[in-house]
Amino acid sequence: xxxxxxxxxxxxxxxxxAVLGVGDDCALLQPRAGMHMAISxxxxxxxxxxxxxxxxxxxxxxxxxxxxxDLAACGAxxxxxxxxxxxxxxxxxxxxxxxxxxxxxxxxxxxxxxxGDTTQGPxxxxxxxxxxxxxxxxxxxxxxxxxxxxxxxxxxxxxxLALEALQGHLQLPEAVLASARQRLERPTPRVALxxxxxxxxxxxxxxxxGLLGDLGHIxxxxxxxxxxxxxxxxxxxxxxACWTGANGxxxxxxxxxxxxxxxxxxxxxxxxxxxxxxxxxxxxxxxxRASATPVTRIGQIDATPGLRxxxxxxxxxxxxxxxxxxxxx
Amino acid sequence: xxxxxxxxxxxxxxxxxAVLGVGDDCALLQPRAGMHMAISxxxxxxxxxxxxxxxxxxxxxxxxxxxxxDLAACGAxxxxxxxxxxxxxxxxxxxxxxxxxxxxxxxxxxxxxxxGDTTQGPxxxxxxxxxxxxxxxxxxxxxxxxxxxxxxxxxxxxxxLALEALQGHLQLPEAVLASARQRLERPTPRVALxxxxxxxxxxxxxxxxGLLGDLGHIxxxxxxxxxxxxxxxxxxxxxxACWTGANGxxxxxxxxxxxxxxxxxxxxxxxxxxxxxxxxxxxxxxxxRASATPVTRIGQIDATPGLRxxxxxxxxxxxxxxxxxxxxx
Numbered sequence: 280x281x282x283x284x285x286x287x288x289x290x291x292x293x294x295x296x297a298v299l300g301v302g303d304d305c306a307l308l309q310p311r312a313g314m315h316m317a318i319s320x321x322x323x324x325x326x327x328x329x330x331x332x333x334x335x336x337x338x339x340x341x342x343x344x345x346x347x348x349d350l351a352a353c354g355a356x357x358x359x360x361x362x363x364x365x366x367x368x369x370x371x372x373x374x375x376x377x378x379x380x381x382x383x384x385x386x387x388x389x390x391x392x393x394x395g396d397t398t399q400g401p402x403x404x405x406x407x408x409x410x411x412x413x414x415x416x417x418x419x420x421x422x423x424x425x426x427x428x429x430x431x432x433x434x435x436x437x438x439x440l441a442l443e444a445l446q447g448h449l450q451l452p453e454a455v456l457a458s459a460r461q462r463l464e465r466p467t468p469r470v471a472l473x474x475x476x477x478x479x480x481x482x483x484x485x486x487x488x489g490l491l492g493d494l495g496h497i498x499x500x501x502x503x504x505x506x507x508x509x510x511x512x513x514x515x516x517x518x519x520a521c522w523t524g525a526n527g528x529x530x531x532x533x534x535x536x537x538x539x540x541x542x543x544x545x546x547x548x549x550x551x552x553x554x555x556x557x558x559x560x561x562x563x564x565x566x567x568r569a570s571a572t573p574v575t576r577i578g579q580i581d582a583t584p585g586l587r588x589x590x591x592x593x594x595x596x597x598x599x600x601x602x603x604x605x606x607x608x
Numbered sequence: 609x610x611x612x613x614x615x616x617x618x619x620x621x622x623x624x625x626a627v628l629g630v631g632d633d634c635a636l637l638q639p640r641a642g643m644h645m646a647i648s649x650x651x652x653x654x655x656x657x658x659x660x661x662x663x664x665x666x667x668x669x670x671x672x673x674x675x676x677x678d679l680a681a682c683g684a685x686x687x688x689x690x691x692x693x694x695x696x697x698x699x700x701x702x703x704x705x706x707x708x709x710x711x712x713x714x715x716x717x718x719x720x721x722x723x724g725d726t727t728q729g730p731x732x733x734x735x736x737x738x739x740x741x742x743x744x745x746x747x748x749x750x751x752x753x754x755x756x757x758x759x760x761x762x763x764x765x766x767x768x769l770a771l772e773a774l775q776g777h778l779q780l781p782e783a784v785l786a787s788a789r790q791r792l793e794r795p796t797p798r799v800a801l802x803x804x805x806x807x808x809x810x811x812x813x814x815x816x817x818g819l820l821g822d823l824g825h826i827x828x829x830x831x832x833x834x835x836x837x838x839x840x841x842x843x844x845x846x847x848x849a850c851w852t853g854a855n856g857x858x859x860x861x862x863x864x865x866x867x868x869x870x871x872x873x874x875x876x877x878x879x880x881x882x883x884x885x886x887x888x889x890x891x892x893x894x895x896x897r898a899s900a901t902p903v904t905r906i907g908q909i910d911a912t913p914g915l916r917x918x919x920x921x922x923x924x925x926x927x928x929x930x931x932x933x934x935x936x937x
Contacts, residue, residue, distance in 0.1 A: 298644055302829065303749050304681035304813055305646035305739070310639045315627055317634035318722065320736060322692035324729035352633035363651035363734045393647065396734075400653035405692045405725075405734035407649060410634070420632050484633055500631065 280369045282397055289378040290362060290392060297359055297393045306393035308359060314411040316358075319349035325402035329464075330445070335373045337464040338404070339380025344466045345487065346408035347388060348549040351473035352485035354418040355410030357390035365400035388470055418476060418483035418553070423501035425582035427481050427554040430563060432469050432572050435490055436538065437462035437518035439545025449537070462518065466549035472574070475566035476553060483553035489544035491586060494552050498586060501554075507578035509539065510591035515575040517542045543588075554580055609698045611726055618707040619691065619721060626688055626722045635722035637688060643740040645687075648678035654731035658793075659774070664702045666793040667733070668709025673795045674816065675737035676717060677878040680802035681814035683747040684739030686719035694729035717799055747805060747812035747882070752830035754911035756810050756883040759892060761798050761901050764819055765867065766791035766847035768874025778866070791847065795878035801903070804895035805882060812882035818873035820915060823881050827915060830883075836907035838868065839920035844904040846871045868925075872917075883909055 280288070286301065294300035298307035310316050323342050325331040343360065350357050362381070366373075385392060390408070441459035444451045451459060469485070476483060482501055484493045490512075498505055517538060555563050560576075567574035581587075588596035609617070615630065623629035627636035639645050652671050654660040672689065679686050691710070695702075714721060719737070770788035773780045780788065798814070805812060811830055813822045819841075827834055846867065884892050889905075896903035910916075917925035 299746070299748070304678040305648045305684060305746070307644045307646055307682075307741075307746055309644050309743065312641060315636045315638050316645065317636055318690060318736075318738070319634045320690040320692050320723060320725055320734075322694055322725045322727055322732070322734060324694050324727055324732075327727055327729050349633040353636075355634060361647060361649040361736055363649050363736075365651055365653050365656075365732060394649060396649055396651045398651055398653055398656055400656050400732065401730040403651070403653075403694060403729065403732045403734075405649075405651060405732075407647075407690055407692075407736040409647070412636075414627075414638065417628070417634070417636055419628070 280371070285369050285374065285397055289374050290395060292392065294391050294393060297391055300391065300393045301395070306359070306361070308393070308409060310411060313414055315414050315417060317350055317353045317355035317410040317412050317417060318407065319346055320405065320407040321345045321349070322403065322405040331402060333464060335377040336380035339377040340384050340465050342404040342406055343381055343384045343390070344468045345549060346406045347384070347390065347468035347470055348466070348485040348487065350408055350410040351468050351470045352418065352483050352551060353410070353412060354416065354473045354477040354483070355412040356474060357388045357470060358409045358411055359391045359393045360385070360406050360408040362392060362395035363405040364395065364397045365403040366397065367399070367402060412477070416477045418473065418480050420482055420484050420497045421500040423482035423497050423503050423554040423580045424556070425503055425580055427556055427580040428560065428576050429505055429507065429578040429580060430553050430555065430574050431490065431516050431550055431577050432472055432574050433550045434518040435486065435516050435548045435550060436541035436545045438466065438547035439541040440518070442547070459518065463547060466547065468549055469551045469570070469572055471570035472551060472566060472572040475570045479559050479562045479566055480553040480555050483551055486548045486550045486552055487546065489546045490542070490552060491544050495586060497552065497554065498584070502584070504581040504583045504585045504587070505578055506581055506587045506589055509543070509588045509596045512577045513539060513542060516577065609700070614698050614703065614726055618703050619724060621721065623720045623722060626720055629720065629722045630724070635688070635690070637722070637738060639740060642743055644743050644746060646679055646682045646684035646739040646741050646746060647736065648675055649734065649736040650674045650678070651732065651734040660731060662793060664706035665709035668706040669713050669794050671733040671735055672710055672713045672719070673797045674878060675735045676713070676719065676797035676799055677795070677814040677816065679737055679739040680797050680799045681747065681812050681880060682739070682741060683745065683802045683806040683812070684741040685803060686717045686799060687738045687740055688720045688722045689714070689735050689737040691721060691724035692734040693724065693726045694732040695726065696728070696731060741806070745806045747802065747809050749811055749813050749826045750829040752811035752826050752832050752883040752909045753885070754832055754909055756885055756909040757889065757905050758834055758836065758907040758909060759882050759884065759903050760819065760845050760879055760906050761801055761903050762879045763847040764815065764845050764877045764879060765870035765874045767795065767876035768870040769847070771876070788847065792876060795876065797878055798880045798899070798901055800899035801880060801895060801901040804899045808888050808891045808895055809882040809884050812880055815877045815879045815881055816875065818875045819871070819881060820873050824915060826881065826883065827913070831913070833910040833913045833915060834907055835910055835916040835918055837920070838872070838917045838925045841906045842868060842871060845906065
């Protein structure tokens with residue numbers, strides 16, 4: 280199978296929104312008047328972001344999901360994406376399910392494949408995604424204000440717990456691992472919630488490197504600090520794998536510090552962390568309902584820079600919660 | 609050096625055209641009214657598209673150049689690009705010249721870096737580029753008509769000749785190799801010519817995989833054929849390395865068949881191949897002058913499908929001129 284046959288067989292479909300799709304030197308998009316185009320790109324490398332033998336259907340899903348998650352964080356509506364793919368070999372048994380996983384998520388979000396590149400090389404998937412958002416309405420990292428509430432969507436920690444289990448660092452019951460692994464391999468980009476938060480949230484980011492790290496970006500760019508109620512954070516946003524001990528307690532499964540680490544700094548969750556003024560609490564809950572996405576208030580934004588963790592009694596919680604960094608040693 | 613320090617140090621500069629650049633979940637572009645956004649993406653893999661030890665300054669140039677060449681082929685004006693970079697290690701001595709080569713070409717074309725991704729892994733560079741072109745004015749591969757003239761910009765073959773020499777398959781005089789190597793490692797995207805051909809050319813593509821292969825895309829999508837005068841093609845568009853024998857003849861340096869192969873199917877030239885009605889010959893020459901880019905008429909478009917090569921006497925020229933295919937065996 281040659282390069283052009285590969286593209287034709289797996290990655291060429293008619294476009295509806297784009298002016299021109301796959302097959303020319305460039306694709307053409309016609310943004311609507313009054314809209315900004317939101318653009319993000321993510322590169323996934325075998326052995327770094329996924330196991331080389333991961334289910335290719337799941338990988339097709341995830342490669343687009345992590346990009347859609349960036350659109351979600353900006354409140355943008357998905358339009359289109361490009362796919363650049365480096366593959367050791369062009370094998371139908373891999374390409375067919377990879378393409379299926381990709382198309383299934385793309386179709387679910389009305390996001391068209393408009394172009395790309397394929398080449399032979401170490402497995403590497405680079406997607407660039409395009410969305411639209413009304414001018415001035417994009418959710419940025421820089422808008423958090425002191426006094427704002429701090430929220431997280433869904434639950435955190437499962438992806439990291441699954442990763443640790445798959446790497447042999449801890450053991451999870453089979454059913455729990457299967458569930459956690461779904462979160463690791465088939466994350467759900469919070470696209471509907473992001474759009475529902477337009478005009479409601481004051482700042483937003485997606486959680487790819489861990490809550491504390493990605494919240495740190497909001498704090499840095501907004502010039503503010505935050506206090507997180509870790510008791511609430513654990514109780515309400517800790518993912519299923521943290522809660523499956525004999526008595527359903529946190530400690531019994533994997534031990535509290537490790538679970539806390541996964542929840543607060545696990546990475547690969549693709550939930551949203553966002554802020555909104557207390558006066559908008561009803562609007563936040565309405566956005567959560569409209570998008571059928573659970574949302575939990577986990578703390579607040581402070582004028583004092585820095586990130587503080589407090590337990591239920593208001594005492595500082597210690598911990599070295601490093602977020603994921605691809606070049607950190 | 610961590611991931612965020614790397615981005616901050618080498619890949620973050622203020623944006624002028626974009627609404628929002630590097631540092632948030634998405635970048636934001638505001639396309640002008642009446643404009644289409646042209647989008648293209650190219651992935652360069654070490655060992656496949658470049659030697660792993662290539663001068664990083666040249667690599668930074670080339671990674672963007674091959675993308676700008678796609679915009680040129682559509683007649684689009686460059687606006688912005690994203691950069692996804694997988695690196696074995698974050699080394700200043702590599703990153704600094706790579707970034708310099710990238711920025712130098714970006715600045716020359718007013719093309720802003722608005723976002724990206726960095727990760728650890730086998731060396732891989734994926735750039736997605738954005739340009740604008742007035743609605744309906746993009747040069748496509750599908751517009752060639754029987755009777756149209758067939759043109760090529762600049763010269764062809766040097767890049768492939770340099771590659772063959774660097775791989776030890778042939779020998780070139782040192783000064784000739786140095787010149788040919790410039791074409792391989794620092795190609796010139798024909799951005800000004802592409803824009804000048806708006807409203808003049810009927811079809812256009814850039815030559816990345818070899819003239820015959822990329823012309824083939826025009827023929828296929830336009831539903832036409834073409835005849836190339838190979839005598840003219842060689843005489844007028846053959847690159848410097850084909851002409852450096854003791855008596856300045858084609859054959860004396862590397863032999864005619866190999867040179868013809870490099871000119872017609874060499875790849876990595878990043879010139880434009882385009883068509884235009886004979887009535888627009890003066891306009892084509894004006895576009896060439898306005899963009900200071902040599903343009904040569906090398907044949908014509910026919911109603912009969914297929915690609916025919918003729919010598920000066922009109923006799924068919926045989927040859928197996930396969931274009932480059934990343935998955936062909």
